[in-house]
Amino acid sequence: MITSATAPGSGRETRDSVVIRFAGDSGDGMQVTGSQFTLETALAGSDFSTFPDFPAEIRAPAGTTFGVSAFQIHFGGSDVMTPGDAVDVLVAMNPAALTVDVRDLKVGGTVIVDTSAFNERNLGKAGYAKNPLEDDSLARYQVLKFDITKLTADAVKPHGLTSREAHLCRNMWALGLLLWMYGHERAATIEWLKRKFAKKPVIAAANIAALNAGHAFGETAEMPEHLVGYVVPKAVARPGRYRTVSGTEGLAWGLVAGLRAAGIEKMVFAGYPITPASALLHTLANLRAYGVVTFQAEDEIAASGAALGASYTGALGVTSSSGPGIALKTEMLGLAIATELPLVVIDSQRAGPSTGMPTKAEQSDLFQAVHGRNADSPLAVLAAATTSDCFDVAIEAVRLATKYMTPVIVLSDGYLAHAAEPWRIPREADLPKFPVSYRTDPEGFHPFLRNSETLARPWVKPGTPQLEHRIGGLERDYDSGHISYDPDNHARMTKARADKIAGIARDIPLQDVALGDDHGALAVVGWGSTFGPIHQAVKIARDEGRDVSHVHVRYLSPFPRNLGDLLKQFDRVLVPEMNNGQLVKLLRAEYLIPAEPFGKVTGKPFRVTEIVQAIRKIGGERK
């Protein structure tokens, strides 16, 4: 929290940017609280970045540390690119939330607690021998102790709720208080509550009463000495219409936009429930009006099979999963590569191996995406850097899949899937167009006749007269498409498949430098959701006078054609990634450069400071 002057006339202090974390039981509604705070922040004109962090258990036993669900938002006047390293304000709804989350609170930071929740039972579950509110263990922080339970109960009393129902309104009281602290409005939240509880007007009214009571608590003279209001400046943003977007929404809408851009009538999206990928299936299931048919298959294999069957039919086949499910789709990716059919595969990566940590993010499926199949099986791999980038990457995946008749894997992750940021809404008219053409001409046709430029084979819809043909997983003759076990032909086909994917490099943008010069002492090279922390870290390092640049790779297979030459212009190359060193090995293998790994595998995104320290260790001073 960077303190500036007191805002003139408002009696409020100004803060350039603030990091707030709402933490409580998984049943306390922290995700909803965070989302609504985000919406009000957006409407107030701040830039923001959010990080929901919730347990794999749906309703872990109340009061336990493993049942703590948290939502972090970083907002401010400019350049908010990460959810924030350290927390300025922690709202801890119970002792478990306090013990889990206080470690991320800045020294001198504010913690707001519900005193009623700090009873013997909850303290015991959280592992506290003594009540931390009654000793000096929190002396480094400003502790604001409110009996939120009782204040909420009082506020909702006129609505005649049960004590259980009243208890569930606590999050709205806390939200009301935080909205007051930062001078945010409540209107959008009130509107949302009315909509959400349209069939339970009493519950809606009680929640609104709790929200208003929390707000009024700050507004009136009940303020304790440390509770003051703040002003956070509006962000300077490109003019236009904005909304919040999560990575899941970005991908879903991007797929629809890609479908439109390709001029394809129908998308068949086939998935199987898996955390954190399911949200994409849920989002697309509501988009029937946009030509989307969703299919919840019996397993991951069937999901990929149905998607490929749809592509064979001339529709856009899309399947989605997380690492363990992508592993099951492997054989179908092989068939898509062999039969040269378009297929878009979204991988929302999570910590592994095996089941790993389903709700925690990792970037450890890069090897699986690029190389994880039997035989020589090249395909295209893209990675989304931010939640708004998800939209553009999904469109690009559709373009490449249909133009090159190939599967394309899009790497997202559990963090991107749920995180949200402001997004400048594009207009459909401004989006790229890349209409597909289906082969209908029987003259000289065979199914593996290649386009001389792209090396793609023709896409034929079954139903087209005189183009009846058979394709499959058996090797086929280069010149006729018929089954062939000829040794030279297999070598030729293997090369053709490789050349086709390699050729995509001619059709994608050159690798740019996200920040800094195109040469120098150090390039920090990232991919995927680490964009924000790397960018901020490089900015800080450059402000310290270091000769550092940020290179962020979207195209991971094939690489942009200038990537090797670009990286060779730097003395050293550091590759931060949320895995044990995958991109770094691909870069070393491809370009014979001594790129250095910097992995983080805690299931949590990088902190900016972690990357800054790694840069400082290397030095990167200007010569």
Next chain:
Amino acid sequence: MTVTTITDAQLAPKDYASDQEVRWCPGCGDYAILKAVQKACAELGLVRERTVFVSGIGCAARFPYYMSTYGFHTVHGRAPAIATGIKLANPALDVWVMTGDGDGLSIGGNHMLHVLRRNVDLQIILFNNEIYGLTKGQYSPTSRRGTRSPSTPLGSIEYPVSACGFALGAGARFVARSVDTMQAHLVATLKRGHAHRGASFVEILQNCVVFNDAVFDHVTGKEVAADAQILVEHGKPLLFGKNKEKALRLKPGKLELEIVPTGSDALIHDETNRPLAQLLAALEPPFPAAMGVLYCNPAASYEQEVYAQAGGSKGTGDLDALLNSERTWEVTS
């Protein structure tokens, strides 16, 4: 929703054959099945470009290469999933799944279960030869106990799955059985399956001349067929034997069948009765094996209902409206 109103009445069975050389072993039952399918296609007047044969892996799975229609030879066991995607993308296509006992009931057992219970409008033809042929003769999930094979040198100790029993248990709404060598019966059965809207499951007892020769002889042999098979027909008494002198009836007071002389209250076949179909599917010696349509009880097909839910949407929704749904805000310079 298979569109059969547009037909091609001029085509002969040979017009459904591709230009590819058929590569099954000489004497394989698959030849007879190929012939029967091509004959059924001609008699139904199927339009080649609207017909798709989908297969997994195995001897039976080579089938699409030998048809002049569209064809997709896919991954072991997965043909039902791929066929489901095809029907979801274009319900107007006439889609056949060609599978075997290993492909359909072992590696693809899960997909078979779900495609049947969903009732996707497909013809699913399962070639049952009780053996893995293409991998050189290992026992399969339909092999009988005691089957000696390279992987069971002392004889299989597993209990086999009944293909028709499985299909009925999965909720299939059309289940039939025929034999590779019974051409007329097979063609008629395939045509019945094609007429059924929804998933139609046809088990064909098929002889593997190399690895499991004569395994069905006790049922299909010319001398024994009349006594070892019962040809079921809806609304007709369940009679068998050379002179139809034997009948099946329910044993009084029990839910099981017994063989009685014809004339003493034979059971009438009701193909809409699932418990009866289960009893017929399970018949083993000394009972005759049931052939024909064991069960047929149509309902709306899966893809038909998917599109009914979409309410005839053309998929042309306003993308700008979607992107601007929920809360937005304007930033001015």
